[in-house]
Amino acid sequence: MEAKVPRACDAIWIFFQGKSIRLEFLSFGTESELKRVCQNIYKYNNPGQLSDTNGYKINEMKDGSRVVVLRPSMSETWAFFVRKFDTKKATLEQIVRFEGKEEAIELLRFLVKGARIIALTGEQGCRKNNNAYGYN
Numbered sequence: 001m002e003a004k005v006p007r008a009c010d011a012i013w014i015f016f017q018g019k020s021i022r023l024e025f026l027s028f029g030t031e032s033e034l035k036r037v038c039q040n041i042y043k044y045n046n047p048g049q050l051s052d053t054n055g056y057k058i059n060e061m062k063d064g065s066r067v068v069v070l071r072p073s074m075s076e077t078w079a080f081f082v083r084k085f086d087t088k089k090a091t092l093e094q095i096v097r098f099e100g101k102e103e104a105i106e107l108l109r110f111l112v113k114g115a116r117i118i119a120l121t122g123e124q125g126c127r128k129n130n131n132a133y134g135y136n
Contacts, residue, residue: 008077009034031077038078042069 009028014021028034039050047059055074059067066083111118 007031008079035071035078038069038071038080041080041082042067 009031012023012026012028014023028037041061042050042057042059044059044062047057048054050057050069050071052071052073055072056068056070059069061067061082064085066085067080069078069080071078108118
């Protein structure tokens, strides 16, 4: 029996509560359909053209989720990743949980309102995205 070679248009995965799940029953069917979806999914708010010289786009979708789209030659094939956020409008007080947090929260508010360039770092899943703070 000849083994079936997997195609990119047949590989649909979700990452849910720390687990990778392949949806074997779901497919785009053809490479051209995957390309069509990739060319359309990132276009909310007109982020610019995805081209051979600019082989990826990162954008926010209307519902606040983040989308990353890749095309050849930036990747082997057309691909996209959508990240849905479960925290809609959490406050800094809900997120920052340590003694003396008032000073840290005040500093963050000051920096964000002052349009300063800041970096929030931490391990994956520690809630450092800007949507969690209610700032857009």
